[in-house]
Amino acid sequence: MHAFDILGDPVRRRLLELLADGEQAAGDLGSVVQQEFGISQPAVSRHLRVLREGGLATVRVDGTRRHYALEPAPLREVDAWLAPYRHFWEQRLDALGTELARGARARRQDTNPKGETP
Amino acid sequence: MHAFDILGDPVRRRLLELLADGEQAAGDLGSVVQQEFGISQPAVSRHLRVLREGGLATVRVDGTRRHYALEPAPLREVDAWLAPYRHFWEQRLDALGTELARGARARRQDTNPKGETP
């Protein structure tokens, strides 16, 4: 299953948002998501499984608890897929952005002269 | 339908890739995608409809042709959703990246090389 498919579900997106703050027990993730979406515990468990199988989360077993952690690699791929479109909303920055991502370590001395925020 | 749902389909992702190069007639998009995925014309038409209804593409009618163009706004939202995760793979670059996004104005000299009007 492609990362985009996995991200298609709002429950799973929420789970990933929760995981962005760091490792969380399945039960803790569950209570949040069950409340917010009105779904059952097995439903949450299934979503967690999809995240696992899609490589978006890893589990650490600790006694009877399962601690889930974010695995960023697939998100990175999504980010990479998005790269060619980024210039549509960052038109004048993409050239420099590419360079940046490649490792050019900024010989910047005059960045953001007007101090603007988008 | 959320942008992530729309991006979940490989045919639609391919269509967007083709549209990244600029406006394309439905037929041209179709011939590429039909060949690559072995699907029929109605199938492609349906995918184009999903892109339209999801706000990812717009159509310009020209006689019997329909020219599709990319509408980047939803992709931008996806990009924004991804932002909180980006530091997982760009740890030492994100500070500069932020600064960049805020208005650093690249010494660009090659804008709009083909002289196209949007």
Added chain:
DNA sequence: CGACAACATCACAATTTGCTTATATAACGA
């Protein structure tokens, strides 16, 4: 040992999705 807690899996129903074939619509050109 026995009961409870934390999670996973099973079995099945309801939707949803994506494809195909057939057909409709509309503009063009002879």
Added chain:
DNA sequence: TCGTTATATAAGCAAATTGTGATGTTGTCG
């Protein structure tokens, strides 16, 4: 006007997804 081209819509079907209630499976603890 008629046939052709370009594209969309409709009808029907198969497969995948997501949910629920029931039931496992392991640890933990008194």
